[in-house]
Every structure is written in C-alpha cells, then in structure tokens.
Amino acid sequence: xxxxxxxxxxxxxxxxxxxxxxxxxxxxxxxxxxxxxxxxxxxxxxxxxxxxxxxxxxxxxxxxxxxxxxxxxxxxxxxxxxxxxxxxxxxxxxxxxxxxxxxxxxxxxxxxxxxxxxxxxxxxxxxxxxxxxxxxxxxxxxxxxxxxxxxxxxxxxxxxxxxxxxxxxxxxxxxxxxxxxxxxxxxxxxxxxxxxxxxxxxxxxxxxxxxxxxxxxxxxxxxxxxxxxxxxxxxxxxxxxxxxxxxxxxxxxxxxxxxxxxxxxxxxxxxxxxxxxxxxxxxxxxxxxxxxxxxxxxxxxxxxxxxxxxxxxxxxxxxxxxx
Amino acid sequence: xxxxxxxxxxxxxxxxxxxxxxxxxxxxxxxxxxxxxxxxxxxxxxxxxxxxxxxxxxxxxxxxxxxxxxxxxxxxxxxxxxxxxxxxxxxxxxxxxxxxxxxxxxxxxxxxxxxxxxxxxxxxxxxxxxxxxxxxxxxxxxxxxxxxxxxxxxxxxxxxxxxxxxxxxxxxxxxxxxxxxxxxxxxxxxxxxxxxxxxxxxxxxxxxxxxxxxxxxxxxxxxxxxxxxxxxxxxxxxxxxxxxxxxxxxxxxxxxxxxxxxxxxxxxxxxxxxxxxxxxxxxxxxxxxxxxxxxxxxxxxxxxxxxxxxxxxxxxxxxxxxxxxxxxxxxxxxxxxxxxxxxxxxxxxxxxxxxxxxxxxxxxxxxxxxxxxxxxxxxxxxxxxxxxxxxxxxxxxxxxxxxxxxxxxxxxxxxxxxxxxxxxxxxxxxxxxxxxxxxxxxxxxxxxxxxxxxxxxxxxxxxxxxxxxxxxxxxxxxxxxxxxxxxxxxxxxxxxxxxxxxxxxxxxxxxxxxxxxxxxxxxxxxxxxxxxxxxxxxxxxxxxxxxxx
Numbered sequence: 006x007x008x009x010x011x012x013x014x015x016x017x018x019x020x021x022x023x024x025x026x027x028x029x030x031x032x033x034x035x036x037x038x039x040x041x042x043x044x045x046x047x048x049x050x051x052x053x054x055x056x057x058x059x060x061x062x063x064x065x066x067x068x069x070x071x072x073x074x075x076x077x078x079x080x081x082x083x084x085x086x087x088x089x090x091x092x093x094x095x096x097x098x099x100x101x102x103x104x105x106x107x108x109x110x111x112x113x114x115x116x117x118x119x120x121x122x123x124x125x126x127x128x129x130x131x132x133x134x135x136x137x138x139x140x141x142x143x144x145x146x147x148x149x150x151x152x153x154x155x156x157x158x159x160x161x162x163x164x165x166x167x168x169x170x171x172x173x174x175x176x177x178x179x180x181x182x183x184x185x186x187x188x189x190x191x192x193x194x195x196x197x198x199x200x201x202x203x204x205x206x207x208x209x210x211x212x213x214x215x216x217x218x219x220x221x222x223x224x225x226x227x228x229x230x231x232x233x234x235x236x237x238x239x240x241x242x243x244x245x246x247x248x249x250x251x252x253x254x255x256x257x258x259x260x261x262x263x264x265x266x267x268x269x270x271x272x273x274x275x276x277x278x279x280x281x282x283x284x285x286x287x288x289x290x291x292x293x294x295x296x297x298x299x300x301x302x303x304x305x306x307x308x309x310x311x312x313x314x315x316x317x318x319x320x321x322x323x324x325x326x327x328x
Numbered sequence: 329x330x331x332x333x334x335x336x337x338x339x340x341x342x343x344x345x346x347x348x349x350x351x352x353x354x355x356x357x358x359x360x361x362x363x364x365x366x367x368x369x370x371x372x373x374x375x376x377x378x379x380x381x382x383x384x385x386x387x388x389x390x391x392x393x394x395x396x397x398x399x400x401x402x403x404x405x406x407x408x409x410x411x412x413x414x415x416x417x418x419x420x421x422x423x424x425x426x427x428x429x430x431x432x433x434x435x436x437x438x439x440x441x442x443x444x445x446x447x448x449x450x451x452x453x454x455x456x457x458x459x460x461x462x463x464x465x466x467x468x469x470x471x472x473x474x475x476x477x478x479x480x481x482x483x484x485x486x487x488x489x490x491x492x493x494x495x496x497x498x499x500x501x502x503x504x505x506x507x508x509x510x511x512x513x514x515x516x517x518x519x520x521x522x523x524x525x526x527x528x529x530x531x532x533x534x535x536x537x538x539x540x541x542x543x544x545x546x547x548x549x550x551x552x553x554x555x556x557x558x559x560x561x562x563x564x565x566x567x568x569x570x571x572x573x574x575x576x577x578x579x580x581x582x583x584x585x586x587x588x589x590x591x592x593x594x595x596x597x598x599x600x601x602x603x604x605x606x607x608x609x610x611x612x613x614x615x616x617x618x619x620x621x622x623x624x625x626x627x628x629x630x631x632x633x634x635x636x637x638x639x640x641x642x643x644x645x646x647x648x649x650x651x652x653x654x655x656x657x658x659x660x661x662x663x664x665x666x667x668x669x670x671x672x673x674x675x676x677x678x679x680x681x682x683x684x685x686x687x688x689x690x691x692x693x694x695x696x697x698x699x700x701x702x703x704x705x706x707x708x709x710x711x712x713x714x715x716x717x718x719x720x721x722x723x724x725x726x727x728x729x730x731x732x733x734x735x736x737x738x739x740x741x742x743x744x745x746x747x748x749x750x751x752x753x754x755x756x757x758x759x760x761x762x763x764x765x766x767x768x769x770x771x772x773x774x775x776x777x778x779x780x781x782x783x784x785x786x787x788x789x790x791x792x793x794x795x796x797x798x799x800x801x802x803x804x805x806x807x808x809x810x811x812x813x814x815x816x817x818x819x820x821x822x823x824x825x826x827x828x829x830x831x832x833x834x835x836x837x838x839x840x841x842x843x844x845x846x847x848x849x850x851x852x853x854x855x856x857x858x859x860x861x862x863x864x865x866x867x868x869x870x871x872x873x874x875x876x877x
Binding site for chain 2: 190194195196199202210214216217273274
C-alpha cells in the first residue's frame with residue numbers, strides 16, 4: 006500500500022510537474038558547468054526576462070486547457086502597447102498619459118474578443134483565425150510605427166523598468182508572482198477554472214450540462230488578449246520603447262512553453278504552475294546557451310528539439326493503449 | 329474434463345475418428361487471466377464456443393464480459409491463458425501474447441463493437457469495402473460486383489438505403505445494425521462477437537437481426553453480449569454468466585428462467601422494484617399548476633403540435649421509435665435543438681430562448697442518452713463530475729454540497745473559493761445514497777463501470793436540486809441491478825419526499841416505464857399518438873402504439 010501511494014505520487018509528479026523536475030535538473034547542470042550561471046544577479050536577470058513571455062504563456066495556457074488556441078498573441082503583444090501610446094502621445098495628446106496603461110489592456114481585451122467572436126461565436130477554425138490575425142495585426146504594427154516609438158510616458162514604463170533594492174530587483178518579478186497567484190486561485194478554486202477544464206474535457210457534455218461554454222471560451226480569449234497586452238507593456242518598459250518587431254516569433258515559443266508545462270493540446274488538462282515552469286525552462290535554457298557561448302543560431306534548433314522531446318514524452322504517456 | 333483429454337497428444341487422432349464436429353468447440357479458451365491495477369478483470373476463465381449456437385454473455389457492468397470479448401478480438405492482451413481454434417478438424421493454438429485485431433480477423437474472428445467504426449462521409453458501399461475492395465485486376469476495382477454484394481446484404485436486413493447513401497444520413501440505430509450486417513454477412517467470419525449491439529436497437533430491428541442470426545448460426549459461432557435477459561431467453565442457445573471477473577456458470581438457456589439469470593448476474597436475489605400505490609400520484613390531482621407545460625411545439629421535420637403537461641410528483645413516460653422524434657422533443661426543451669415554434673412554461677412562467685444553462689437556472693435538467701460523448705467528463709475526476717452542476721452554488725450561502733454542515737444544523741457560509749470539504753460532502757452524500765462503487769473521488773470517472781458512471785452523471789443532475797428532470801434512456805447499457813436501483817431513485821429521491829418534482833423519461837423498455845411511470849405518452853412520426861394512464865398500462869397495447877400498428 007505504501008509503495009502504491011509512493012508510485013502514485015511519482016506518477017503525478019511525472020505527469021503534472023515533469024517540467025519542474027527538468028527545470029531543477031537543468032539548473033543544477035548549469036550551476037556545475039557555468040559558475041556565472043548560479044549568481045544571484047543572473048538568476049534575477051532570468052526572472053526579469055521571463056515576465057513578458059510568461060504573460061503570453063498564461064493566456065495561451067487558458068486557451069489550450071479549453072482545447073482552443075490563439076496564435077496571434079505575439080502580435081497583440083506588440084500592437085496593444087503601441088496603439089495605447091499612440092493614442093495618448095500623438096492622436097489625443099490632451100489625455101493624461103497614465104491612461105495608456107488602461108488603453109493597452111483594453112485593446113488586448115478587444116483583440117481577444119475579436120478572435121473569440123470569429124472562433125467561438127461564428128465557429129471558424131481558431132487556428133486559422135489566429136494565423137490570419139497574427140499577420141494582420143503585425144501588418145498594422147509595421148504600418149503605424151515603421152521606426153519604433155520612443156519617449157513613452159513614465160507611468161506606462163514603470164512596471165517594466167522600475168527596480169528596487171539598489172536596482173537589483175525588477176518590480177516586474179513581483180508582478181509575475183502576483184499574476185501567478187491570481188491565476189492559480191482562479192484555476193484551482195473558482196468555478197471559472199473548473200468550468201474551463203470541464204469545457205476543455207468535453208465541450209458537448211459541458212454545454213448540455215448547463216455550463217455557459219460560449220461565455221467561458223469568450224472570457225478565455227479576452228483574458229489571453231489582456232495578458233498578452235500586459236506582457237507587451239512590460240517589454241516596452243524594459244526596453245524603454247516600442248519597436249515594430251517586439252514579440253515577433255514568440256507565439257510559437259509560448260506554445261512550446263505551455264506544452265512543456267503539461268497542458269494537453271486537446272484540452273481538459275493543465276495547470277498554471279506547470280505553464281510557469283515551461284516558460285522558466287525555456288528562459289533558463291536560452292540563458293545557459295548564451296552564457297556557454299553556443300552559436301545563437303543554434304538556439305532555435307535546441308528549442309525545437311526540446312519541444313519535440315516533450316511532445317513525444319507527453320504523447321507516449323497519455324496516448325490510448327494501441328488498438 | 330473431456331476437452332482436457334482432447335488437448336493431449338492424440339487430439340488429432342481423436343478428432344479424425346469422430347467427425348461429429350458440432351460437438352467440438354470451434355474455439356476454446358483456457359485459464360484466461362487479465363488484471364488491471366487494483367482489479368481482477370478476468371480470473372481464470374475457461375470457455376468453449378461451438379458452431380450452431382448463439383452464445384449469450386451476461387453480467388453486470390465491469391463483470392468482465394467486455395474484457396473477455398476484447399481479448400478474443402485482440403484489442404486487449406491477456407496476462408496469461410491459452411486459446412485454440414478448430415481448423416479442418418485440428419486445433420491450432422492462437423498466439424494470445426501477440427494477438428491483435430488483424431490476427432483475429434485472419435482467424436475469422438470479428439467484433440461488432442459498441443460504437444460502429446464507420447467513416448461518416450463515405451457511402452455504405454465505400455465503408456463496406458474500405459479495407460479490401462474487390463478488384464477486377466490489380467488496378468481496377470470491381471464496382472459492379474461490390475454494389476451487387478452490398479445490395480444483397482442491405483436486402484437481407486430489409487434496409488431501404490441505397491449502397492450509395494452516405495453514412496451521415498443514416499440513423500444511429502441503423503448504423504449499429506448496418507455494421508452487424510457488414511460483419512456477419514459480407515465478411516468471411518467464423519466467429520462473430522456482438523458487443524451490446526442490441527442495446528442500440530429497438531424491438532423491430534432486433535427481430536430482423538435475430539431472424540438473420542437464426543438463419544446463419546449453423547455456419548457461424550455467434551457471441552452476443554447483452555443486458556436484456558429476455559433476449560437471451562429468446563434467441564440464445566447457451567448462456568454464460570460473468571460476475572466480478574469470474575465465470576459463474578455456462579449452460580443451456582433452456583435450463584434457466586429470467587429471474588434465475590438475474591439472480592446469477594447480480595449474485596443475490598433481485599426483485600423488480602414494486603412501489604406501493606402511495607408512491608404514485610392520484611389521477612384526479614389535476615388542478616395543481618403544472619410544473620412544465622408545452623404547447624404547440626414544432627420543429628420540422630422532427631415533430632409537430634406537441635402539447636403536454638407535467639404535474640408535480642409525476643413521472644411521465646414519453647416513448648417511441650428512435651426516429652419518432654422523442655429525442656428531438658427532449659433536446660428542444662433545452663435549446664440543444666432550436667424549435668421552430670411553441671411555448672414552454674415552467675411553473676406557469678414562460679421559458680423563452682432555452683439553453684441548457686438557462687434551463688439549469690430554472691432548475692430543469694437533462695440527461696442525455698449518449699453518456700460517453702455528452703454525459704460524463706471522461707477525463708475529469710469523479711469528484712469534479714459530481715460537482716460540475718453546482719460549482720457556482722458552492723460559493724454561495726446555501727446548503728448545496730453541505731451534507732456535513734446540515735447535520736450540525738447550520739448552513740454553509742459563503743466563500744470566495746470552492747472548498748474541498750464541500751465537494752467531498754456532495755461526493756460522500758451521493759456515493760452513499762446512490763450506492764456508487766468508487767474507491768477514490770480523485771480517480772477519473774472512466775475508471776468506473778458503466779452503471780456507476782451513469783449514477784455519477786445522475787448524481788450530478790440531482791445535486792443541482794432540479795424540479796424538472798428530463799431523462800433520456802437513463803438505464804441504457806447498464807446491468808439489471810443498477811437499472812432497478814435507478815428506477816427506485818427516480819420514484820423516491822429524485823421525485824422528492826414531498827413529491828414536488830417531476831420527471832419526463834424516455835426508455836426503450838416498456839416494462840421499465842410500466843414500473844415507474846404515472847402516465848405514458850407514445851410518440852409516432854413526430855406526434856403524440858396515444859396516452860396511457862397508470863390504470864390502463866398494458867405492455868402489448870403500448871408496444872403496438874409505439875410500432876404504430
């Protein structure tokens with residue numbers, strides 16, 4: 006009985022928290038191989054770096070738990086802060102600058118709503134809608150700021166740029182923990198989280214069982230948009246500007262992080278803590294590769310390989326017995 | 329013991345001497361064992377199947393009969409045991425360790441699974457010859473030949489479809505029968521395993537199937553898994569009872585009667601539930617406001633001019649053939665199908681633009697007849713499945729999910745988060761009152777047997793404290809014991825102690841409706857064609873009305 010229980014825990018660890026086990030392993034390897042890797046400064050650097058990406062990852066994690074997907078998060082990530090700042094800086098300069106923060110989140114929500122409207126209400130393939138929006142929104146970004154946007158309002162940049170403890174500790178790391186805590190509570194203890202997983206597990210049963218599946222899905226799309234916009238805001242603060250290439254190519258990385266974090270593509274399974282682990286894992290690996298002087302062009306190949314390994318592992322574990 | 333002798337070295341010799349093959353099993357299994365973690369699915373099972381017999385396998389859900397059939401077909405690999413198949417008077421051992429459906433088919437063993445595996449966008453003809461089309465030569469298919477053969481099979485089973493009809497246009501019931509036809513008639517099958525095929529078929533279609541089976545049984549070995557005991561008596565020559573992974577008995581059907589079989593299946597004596605008159609509502613209590621009133625309900629092409637009332641405390645049976653429209657009427661009440669016109673009133677209040685979630689807030693719930701796809705959340709835990717209807721309520725200041733709290737005489741206080749202890753209270757409450765056999769609330773619901781899954785889904789509905797329950801085939805595909813338990817629950821806890829709730833139920837078993845209903849409406853061709861009140865219940869009359877004769 007004791008061993009049975011132990012095996013169950015091992016099994017749970019392997020399914021739900023494999024990413025954290027991997028993270029610890031790679032961290033230890035990193036400490037041994039690269040002395041500079043384990044310095045507090047470097048760890049804080051990794052943490053600060055992961056924040057914007059983590060926001061996209063969380064949003065996507067919600068959608069994937071539903072069995073949905075939104076590939077356009079990386080374009081929302083760029084467009085929302087850019088439009089928000091153009092609004093207060095160029096188009097309506099009489100508005101107080103701090104409104105940019107609110108506009109930014111709001112634009113994220115609106116883009117999420119549009120994605121949701123097509124995918125959920127009209128029932129078009131979410132994959133294709135996301136792909137089209139990815140291109141469309143990026144096109145808009147490149148059109149409105151061909152050269153980038155500088156001199157953003159101080160209030161807008163605060164969350165991304167502020168540092169405390171003699172400039173060691175980025176405020177955005179606090180924000181990350183706060184967001185994780187809130188999302189964790191939502192998924193674990195609020196009806197929304199339960200309904201999310203139920204809808205992902207079996208949309209038909211959820212609908213017939215009286216769960217407002219349309220509302221749940223729309224909310225998830227809007228949440229994903231808002232989180233992506235928030236991530237964009239933090240990036241803008243970190244680099245003290247908006248560029249038209251920000252976030253480009255990150256959707257796929259975010260997707261990789263979510264899958265590494267144990268969220269199942271077909272929906273119905275996944276945790277926020279796992280998604281966080283996925284985001285951190287990618288960041289740690291990237292950092293290690295940089296520190297150890299691996300050719301940066303090889304990094305994508307490494308990511309791809311890790312993702313493939315994770316997918317195969319997950320697939321082998323969760324597949325139905327061969328028929 | 330005699331067969332053990334045959335297994336010896338002189339087997340071939342013995343068989344050659346005695347060519348009366350009908351006494352020799354076509355296929356025999358010895359010492360089959362299959363274990364799952366924490367469960368013995370099959371414990372040392374020995375079984376022999378003969379030609380010229382229809383062999384019924386019965387048992388509760390989870391008794392091991394499906395596992396056994398899956399081992400025969402190579403979908404499941406046995407832990408140990410042997411299998412022998414008779415071929416030209418010789419016994420050949422099947423390699424059970426590396427068995428697979430492909431191997432099974434090579435040996436003439438075919439399975440008709442509970443879900444017909446058709447490609448829905450292809451036609452009947454294309455589906456039938458999906459794996460191995462007939463060829464004129466190595467390049468060109470022999471379309472004419474295939475079409476003729478398909479047509480013959482269709483005619484044999486009195487289908488009115490053409491070989492070119494796409495599967496999507498065929499009713500679920502006919503798909504089941506069609507797949508059975510394909511396997512038994514068109515394929516070169518020696519051993520046909522029918523896994524609960526009849527549970528999807530109404531009486532008339534069953535009869536077509538049974539007539540056919542009787543015709544071909546002299547050249548095939550047929551195994552029929554079913555939960556309907558009368559079918560065993562009617563069609564089978566031999567019957568084998570499984571219980572908890574053990575083979576309890578094998579024998580000639582004529583040696584058993586219905587109630588003996590039921591007792592063997594359950595392992596103790598089961599009585600059909602019988603309720604005293606006080607359980608039913610008096611017929612003259614018609615002046616109360618109806619719980620549910622449906623008027624001029626229409627949906628082309630499924631049903632038209634449907635009018636009925638459901639009184640408090642009433643169980644209203646509504647039945648008909650699969651294509652009669654009953655299912656669509658039920659679904660339209662919840663907006664799963666949008667009705668063309670008509671009004672629904674719940675307790676006198678109009679219920680417009682129905683959706684399942686709006687219905688839930690009016691305390692009206694629906695049990696689907698398709699538990700696997702639309703009922704249970706297969707990948708969620710039992711705990712989540714039971715609480716899925718009341719997650720919102722668990723936050724509020726009320727007595728949902730608080731069996732423990734109400735004992736102390738206090739209701740739960742409101743909370744910002746769902747508390748595990750409230751969820752567990754719901755679970756423990758229904759586990760006990762519904763007699764759900766589960767070890768751990770955190771296990772996935774799919775680890776339970778069908779009957780227990782159905783109870784969990786029913787418990788989910790009951791946990792929402794519904795006033796109107798619309799139950800479509802609540803006893804479909806579950807064993808006798810669980811069936812009667814569910815009927816008992818309907819008449820007692822679901823209808824409520826004060827008999828304030830109402831239930832509408834559809835069942836293909838008129839016998840069950842007779843036991844549980846106050847009134848039965850029969851739907852034929854989308855219209856209510858007959859009404860029976862409790863005093864006029866007569867199985868034959870109702871059956872005739874259902875068939876429209």
